Structure formats: C-alpha cells, structure tokens
Amino acid sequence: MNRLISTTSALCLMAGAASAEGTLSVYHWFEYIPQELVDKFTAETGITVTIDTYDSNESMLASLKAGKLGQYDVAVPADFMVEIMAETGMLDTFTAEEMPNLPNIAPQWLDVPFDPGRKSSIPYQWGSTSFAVNRGVYTGDISSLGIIFDPPEELRGKINVLDSQNEVLILGSLYLGVPQCSTDRTQLKALSDMLVAAKQHWASFGSDTAKDVMVSGDAAAGMIYNGFSAKARAEGANVEYSYPKEGHVLWMDNVVLLKDAPNRANAITFMNFLLEPENAAAVTNYAAYTSGVSGVEPFLDEAIRTSPENNPPAGAAPGVFAQVCDEDTQKLYDAIWINLKK
Amino acid sequence: MAAPTPTTAPDSGASSDATYRSARVPLLLPTWLVIGFFLILPVALMAVYSFLTKEMRGGVIWEFSLAAYDQFFINRGLFGDEPASLEWTYISVFGRSIAQAATATTLCLLIGFPTAWFIATRAPATRGVWLFLITVPYWVNLLIRTVSLRFLIRENGPLNDALLGSGLIAEPLALINTNFAVQLGLFYSYLPFMVLPIYAAVERYNFTLSEAAADLYASRWVTLRDIVLPIVKPGIIAGCLLVFIPSLGAFLAPNLLGGAKNFMIGSLIEEQFKRSLGNWPFGAAVSMILMSLVLVLLLLYARSMARAEAR
Numbered sequence: 001m002n003r004l005i006s007t008t009s010a011l012c013l014m015a016g017a018a019s020a021e022g023t024l025s026v027y028h029w030f031e032y033i034p035q036e037l038v039d040k041f042t043a044e045t046g047i048t049v050t051i052d053t054y055d056s057n058e059s060m061l062a063s064l065k066a067g068k069l070g071q072y073d074v075a076v077p078a079d080f081m082v083e084i085m086a087e088t089g090m091l092d093t094f095t096a097e098e099m100p101n102l103p104n105i106a107p108q109w110l111d112v113p114f115d116p117g118r119k120s121s122i123p124y125q126w127g128s129t130s131f132a133v134n135r136g137v138y139t140g141d142i143s144s145l146g147i148i149f150d151p152p153e154e155l156r157g158k159i160n161v162l163d164s165q166n167e168v169l170i171l172g173s174l175y176l177g178v179p180q181c182s183t184d185r186t187q188l189k190a191l192s193d194m195l196v197a198a199k200q201h202w203a204s205f206g207s208d209t210a211k212d213v214m215v216s217g218d219a220a221a222g223m224i225y226n227g228f229s230a231k232a233r234a235e236g237a238n239v240e241y242s243y244p245k246e247g248h249v250l251w252m253d254n255v256v257l258l259k260d261a262p263n264r265a266n267a268i269t270f271m272n273f274l275l276e277p278e279n280a281a282a283v284t285n286y287a288a289y290t291s292g293v294s295g296v297e298p299f300l301d302e303a304i305r306t307s308p309e310n311n312p313p314a315g316a317a318p319g320v321f322a323q324v325c326d327e328d329t330q331k332l333y334d335a336i337w338i339n340l341k342k
Numbered sequence: 343m344a345a346p347t348p349t350t351a352p353d354s355g356a357s358s359d360a361t362y363r364s365a366r367v368p369l370l371l372p373t374w375l376v377i378g379f380f381l382i383l384p385v386a387l388m389a390v391y392s393f394l395t396k397e398m399r400g401g402v403i404w405e406f407s408l409a410a411y412d413q414f415f416i417n418r419g420l421f422g423d424e425p426a427s428l429e430w431t432y433i434s435v436f437g438r439s440i441a442q443a444a445t446a447t448t449l450c451l452l453i454g455f456p457t458a459w460f461i462a463t464r465a466p467a468t469r470g471v472w473l474f475l476i477t478v479p480y481w482v483n484l485l486i487r488t489v490s491l492r493f494l495i496r497e498n499g500p501l502n503d504a505l506l507g508s509g510l511i512a513e514p515l516a517l518i519n520t521n522f523a524v525q526l527g528l529f530y531s532y533l534p535f536m537v538l539p540i541y542a543a544v545e546r547y548n549f550t551l552s553e554a555a556a557d558l559y560a561s562r563w564v565t566l567r568d569i570v571l572p573i574v575k576p577g578i579i580a581g582c583l584l585v586f587i588p589s590l591g592a593f594l595a596p597n598l599l600g601g602a603k604n605f606m607i608g609s610l611i612e613e614q615f616k617r618s619l620g621n622w623p624f625g626a627a628v629s630m631i632l633m634s635l636v637l638v639l640l641l642l643y644a645r646s647m648a649r650a651e652a653r
Contacts, residue, residue, distance in 0.1 A: 059616040062400045084399060157516075163602050165618040185421065192420070203519045204601030218496050218518055327398045334619050335420050341605050342431045 021046030024266040027060060027068070027075040028053055029253070030208065032125075034286040041273050047266050055208050056164065057081040064090060070260040073267035079252045080166075080322040082121050083114040091120040092257045098268050101275035109252065109292040113321075122271050123292025125227075125283060126252035127310075128319050129167050132229040132239040137220040142242045145175040147221055149198040156201040160213045160222035163205035165337040166322050167223060167249055168195070174247045174320070181325035183332065192336045199340060214239050226309040227288040234288070234303070241309045243316040250319030252292060385633070392626035400620040410627035432610070432628070436635075439607040442521075442596075443589035446528035447536075450585045451578065453529075454536030458577075461537075462544035473541070476534050488527055488594045495523060495599075519601035527595030535584035543577025575650070579643055587636055607632055 030053040038049050054060040057078050064075070069090060077085055085091050096102050105123055115121045133142045138154045149172060151159060161168055172195050173180060178187040203219055211228040213219040215237045224232075229241040255274060261267050273279055280291040281299030290310050297305065304310065325333065362369070392410050395403040417429035461472040479487065495501050495517040502514040517523050547570065555565040571578075593608030602609065607628065614625030 056617055058399070058618050058620060062615055062620065065401045163597075188420065199603070202601075202603065205603060206597075206601070209598075216493075216496055217498055330398065332420060334621075337618070338431065338605075339420075341603070342435060 021048075022263055022266055023048045023050065024074075024263050024270055025049075025072045026051045026270070027064075027072040027258075029076055030055055032076070032253075032283075032287055034282055037279060037282045037286075040279070040282075041270065044273070045266075045269055047263075047269065049270075061085065064258075069258065071262065072258055073261040073263050074255050074270060075258055076124050076253050076255055078322075079112070079114045079254070080324050082254050082256060083324050085256065086115065086120060090259050092259045092261060092264065093119040094257055094268055094271075099272050099275070101272045104275045104277065104280075104293050104295065106292050106294045112252070115254070121254035121256045122275055124253040124255050124274065125287055125289035126250070126292055127226045127289035128243070128248045128250055128312075129162070129223065129225050130171070130242055130244055130248035132214060132222060132224045132232065132241045134214065134217070134220040134238055135240050136238045142240065143245050145171055145244045145246045147242070147244075148223060149175045149194060151198075151201045151221065155221045157203055158220035159202045160204045160206055160210060160219035161202055162207045162210060162223045164207050165333065168340075169333055169336065170249050170320070170322055171223065172198075174244075174249075177246070180320070180323040181329050181333075183329055188332055188336065192339060195336070195340050205341070211235075225289075230288040230304070230307050230309040233307075233309075243312045245317050247317045248319045250321050252321075388626045388629055392623055392630050394623050396621050396623050398620070400615070400622060402622050407623065410621070410623040413621075413624055414627055414631065435605045435610055436607060436631075438604065439590055442524065442528070442606070443586050443592075445525055446532065446589045447582050447586045449525065449529045450533050450536040451582060454533055454581060455540055455578070458537045458540035458544055462541050462547070463549075469545075473538075476537055480534060484531060485594060487530065488598050491523075491527055491530060492518065492598055495526070518599065519603070521600065523599035524595050527599040528589050528592060531592070531595065532585040532589060535588075536581040539580040539584065540574065540577045543574040547573055576647065579646070583639070583643060587639075590636070591632065 024047050026049060028051050032053075033051070038051070041047065042049060052072070054063070057080075060075055060077065061081065061084065064072075064085075065088075082091075099122070102118065102122070105118065109123045109126070111117055131142075131145070131148050133147060133155070137158070138152065140152060140154075147155065148159060148161065169191070170180060172178075172191055173182070176187070176191055176194060178184075178191055182188060204213065206213065210222055210224045211232045214222055214224065214229070214232040215235050217237075224241070226241055229239055232239050233241075255271050257264070257267055257271065274283070275293055277291075277293055277295040278299045280293035281296040284291045284296065285299075285301045285304055288304055288307065288309070391402055393406055393408065395405040395407040396409065397403050413429075414432050415429055416426050417431070418424050418426050457476075461469055461476075464472060493499055497514045497516065497518065501517070502511075505511045506514060517526075551569050551573075552565050555569050560568070591608045591611075593606055593612055596602065596604075596606045597609060605613070611625050611628050611632075613619045614621045614628070
C-alpha cells in the first residue's frame with residue numbers, strides 16, 4: 001500500500017513537472033510498450049505521454065480517417081500501412097538533422113521500400129507471422145503450413161487462425177505457391193476453395209486472443225506472431241513456433257510522424273528516444289520481437305536474444321512482406337475473405 | 343358570483359393551456375435537441391453514406407452510388423462478369439443473426455417470465471433485494487462478463503473440472519466456440535432486459551383476478567392463458583424487443599464465445615469500418631437495412647399496442 005501511494009505521488013509529481021514541457025499523444029497497438037519506458041521518457045524529457053491503443057492497422061487507419069488525424073503525434077503502423085498512409089497524405093516528414101539517432105537504424109532497415117530513405121518513419125519492432133503448435137498434443141513434423149491448412153487428425157478442430165484477412169490470405173497463398181496480388185482466376189479459385197475446406201478444421205478466428213488460446217489450451221495449434229508465441233512459451237505453454245518451408249509473413253512496425261501533429265517537436269524527441277539502443281531493447285524485452293536498431297544486443301535479455309522464435313533455423317525459407325494490391329485486385333481478395341467468413 | 347365554480351374550471355383549464363402553449367417551444371427544445379442530435383443526425387449521416395462511393399480502405403467519395411446496396415443484393419460472381427443473380431451471402435448472415443436473436447429471446451422469456459413472476463409475488467419489502475440481485479452482475483462491463491464466461495466454459499475451465507470431478511461426464515465438454523456458447527452469452531447478457539419489464543407488468547397485476555378465475559373453476563393453465571398473459575402482454579413484448587434487438591447486432595458473444603467463424607450482422611458491419619474490408623458505404627447500407635428491419639418490428643408492436651388499447 002505504501003509503495004502504491006509513493007508511486008502514485010511520484011507519478012503526480014512527474015506529471016506536474018512534465019506539464020511545463022508539454023505533451024505527446026501516441027496512437028499505439030495494445031500491449032506493445034512497457035510502462036517503465038514511457039515513465040523513463042517522461043523523466044528524461046518532462047513530456048507527458050498519453051497513449052490510446054488500437055488492435056489492427058485497419059482500425060487505426062479508419063479512426064484517423066474519421067477525423068482523429070490532427071489529434072495524435074505518432075502512430076505505429078506496419079510496413080504496408082506506412083505505404084498506404086504515405087499515399088493518402090497522412091504522414092509528415094522529418095529531416096536527418098532533426099533526428100540525430102537516425103544512423104542507429106540497422107543498415108538493412110534504413111532504406112525500405114515502404115518509406116525510401118526513412119523520411120517519415122523509424123523502425124519500432126519487426127517479426128514474423130506463421131504458426132505455433134502445442135507439442136503436448138502433436139509431436140509430428142511441423143515444417144509445413146499444412147498444419148494449419150490441411151491439419152493432421154490430432155489438431156483438427158483445435159486450430160485458431162488470426163482474424164485478419166491479410167495474414168490468412170498471404171499464408172494461404174504461400175501454402176499454395178500463389179503470388180500475392182494475383183489476378184489469375186485459377187489461382188484465386190484454388191486459394192478460396194482451399195481456405196473454405198480448411199476452415200472446417202478451425203475452432204476459432206482471433207488475433208488479440210492468439211496467445212491466450214495457446215496458453216489456455218483452447219487451441220492446440222494457431223497462426224501467431226513470433227513474439228506472441230515466445231510469450232506463450234514464457235507463460236508455460238508447451239508451444240513450438242514454426243518457420244515453415246513454404247515461407248512466412250514478415251512485418252515491421254514503424255513509428256510514423258503523423259501529419260498535423262499537435263506536438264511535432266515532442267514527437268521527434270520521442271522517436272529519437274526510441275532509436276537509443278537501450279530503449280529499443282527495452283521494447284524488445286517486453287514485446288519479444290526484434291528491434292530494427294543496431295547495438296541493442298548488450299541490453300537484451302538472454303532469453304529474448306536467443307529465443308527460437310526470433311532466430312529462424314539455418315536454411316529456413318525466407319519471409320515475405322505484405323504487398324499493397326491495387327483496388328480492383330484487392331476487391332477479389334476481399335470477396336475471398338467474405339466468402340470464407342460468410 | 344352566482345356560479346363561480348363552473349366558470350372558473352374551464353377558465354383555469356384554458357389559462358393553463360395558454361401557459362403551456364407559450365412555453366411549448368422552450369419545454370420541447372431539450373427533447374428535440376436530444377432526438378435531433380443523437381437520433382436524426384447520425385441516422386441521416388448513415389443514410390447519406392450508404393449512397394456514396396466507397397473510397398479504398400475506408401472513407402467515402404462524395405459521389406452518388408448504389409454500389410453498396412448492389413453488393414448486398416446482387417451476385418455477379420467473384421470476377422464480376424457472371425449473370426446477375428440474387429446474392430445469398432448477406433441474406434444468410436441476416437438469417438443466422440435473426441435465428442440466433444430469436445433463440446436468445448425465447449430462452450430469456452422461458453427463464454425471465456417465471457423469474458419476474460417469482461419476484462413480483464414476494465413480499466413488497468423483499469422484492470427490492472431480488473431486483474438488486476438481478477442487476478448486480480450488470481455493474482460489470484459486458485466485455486469482461488463475456489470474457490469471464492469464456493474462462494468458465496473452456497475445455498479445462500472450472501465448469502468442466504467440476505463436471506469431470508463429480509463423475510457426471512467422462513470427457514470434457516467442448517462448449518467453447520459453439521453456437522451453444524454464443525446462446526449462453528446472449529442469454530446471460532440480456533436476461534435482465536426481459537425480467538425487468540415483465541416484472542413491472544406482473545407487479546401491477548391484480549391477483550384477485552386469479553382468485554376470481556379460480557372461484558369460477560378455471561384451471562391454473564386457463565387462468566394463465568386467458569387472464570394473466572393478456573394483461574402482462576405489454577411487458578412480455580417490451581422484454582422480447584429489448585432482448586431481440588440488441589441480440590441482432592451483438593458481436594461480442596459471437597466473436598469471443600463462438601470463435602468468430604461466421605459473420606453476424608454486427609461483425610459484418612464492424613469489419614467494414616474497423617478492419618481490412620474498409621467499405622464504409624457498405625457498412626452504412628447494412629446498418630440501414632438492419633434498422634429498417636427493426637423499425638418494421640417496432641411498427642408492428644406499436645400497432646398491436648394501439649389495437650389492444652382500442653379494445
């Protein structure tokens with residue numbers, strides 16, 4: 001109780017001191033930044049941080065479109081969403097002089113296709129999406145996406161898939177060897193049929209519950225983000241994450257500077273803060289993904305640094321980023337998704 | 343002076359009429375503001391949006407279009423070049439949601455009516471306690487209650503543990519991610535909406551009528567059917583509407599307890615705004631169609647009430 005009171009009063013004092021330096025309004029994924037890191041930022045800079053959360057790239061985009069643009073300073077969209085937001089004119093740009101820690105970005109993430117030359121975004125965390133299997137239920141080979149799309153007897157009816165069109169359709173395409181944004185009738189028909197046939201073996205669709213169902217045992221296998229799988233393992237679930245031979249989905253979440261940010265300077269201070277290796281490592285230690293910043297290794301927890309989820313085995317098939325399809329093509333994929341969930 | 347009373351009575355009536363007439367606008371203003379701001383404006387906005395052109399990934403282009411309604415009703419195949427036929431996809435989503443809401447309403451009525459009857463027939467002093475007990479769980483947020491239910495009924499949850507421990511079942515029941523779980527969730531979420539209006543109706547019921555019926559040799563069943571039910575019918579109908587309508591658009595129970603495997607009206611609309619489909623005009627159109635359905639239901643209810651009053 002005493003500690004609670006002292007923490008609260010410390011926070012109040014901090015807030016009092018901070019209000020002089022201004023505020024920062026962050027639009028972020030749920031459960032994706034450790035509170036200690038936010039407190040550290042406030043202590044270092046005196047800037048008070050308010051965080052609103054979202055549960056999908058699309059819901060973030062929708063609320064910004066519905067009038068929230070201009071209320072937030074930064075958001076954390078995935079790679080393809082950075083591209084979409086840039087195209088729609090939702091992003092502001094910064095200069096290299098404003099962001100002294102820009103060179104801390106790991107070389108392979110400096111010049112990325114979704115933000116050439118890093119003018120509006122910095123890396124937050126990156127990771128992969130494939131699937132995990134409860135080894136207590138199934139001990140066989142899990143090197144193929146067939147575990148999800150043509151599951152063995154033991155796993156039928158015990159599979160959770162992400163409730164996300166992008167991930168389900170891309171992993172399905174990888175399984176069938178169909179390219180993304182295909183307009184080929186035979187390929188799309190095959191993809192749709194394969195998914196509908198696979199669905200009878202699925203127990204549930206859920207993205208934010210993807211980790212919990214593996215921990216609770218509601219699902220024995222599930223499409224999952226690598227960090228979620230690592231967290232499930234850390235929470236005691238006997239799960240193994242697979243880097244399937246057909247490939248996996250790669251993604252990178254990025255902190256972007258939003259257009260009409262009410263506290264632009266504070267936003268840049270925050271982004272620069274996140275590019276400090278120690279701070280980037282704090283996020284990684286919390287979220288169990290991988291940082292896009294060089295020099296984080298000394299600050300990483302041993303378990304995170306060496307986790308099988310973050311270190312694909314030698315010879316693993318490469319991951320693919322989600323592609324942004326044009327409107328007519330996207331319509332076809334939307335139709336496949338609606339048909340799958342109708 | 344001769345007859346002051348007869349003259350003052352109509353006079354005072356007229357003057358109070360005049361008072362109300364002059365105050366009518368300020369008195370009605372709050373109501374009109376509330377109705378205008380919270381009902382007419384949003385619905386009008388939705389109606390307008392449903393006739394606009396979709397902007398990719400959310401948003402609208404201000405050009406008139408019937409595309410949203412076309413997508414709902416007309417099927418032209420995946421590639422849009424097959425001969426037009428009736429689109430069953432969304433009608434089946436509506437059918438599923440309606441069936442589910444109807445089942446939930448029936449369940450709530452079957453449990454809610456006896457419950458309301460029980461409470462209304464307790465001593466007046468204890469009724470408050472029973473009503474209080476009915477409402478206690480609803481102090482907790484709906485989302486949290488739905489998630490808790492998930493924990494209770496999961497394969498290695500307390501319900502299955504208890505049943506296994508008692509030897510009633512040999513294998514854990516697969517309850518989670520089934521229609522049963524969804525029904526349970528809806529039933530649990532909306533039961534008080536059934537109990538409270540029925541209670542209000544039963545409480546006003548004059549129990550001497552039942553005694554009179556018994557004196558006239560009516561059986562219990564006949565008393566219930568011919569005396570009680572017609573009198574408490576408005577409460578039952580109100581309860582049914584209060585359960586049916588929110589169940590129709592519910593998406594928490596289907597998503598969290600049913601595994602989100604199939605769209606419900608609620609999740610279909612949600613997907614248009616919050617998720618990848620990002621088709622606002624279509625989401626607005628589905629909402630309009632849903633609202634029209636509900637409106638027809640309410641009109642039927644109003645008409646049956648008017649007829650009952652006329653009798």
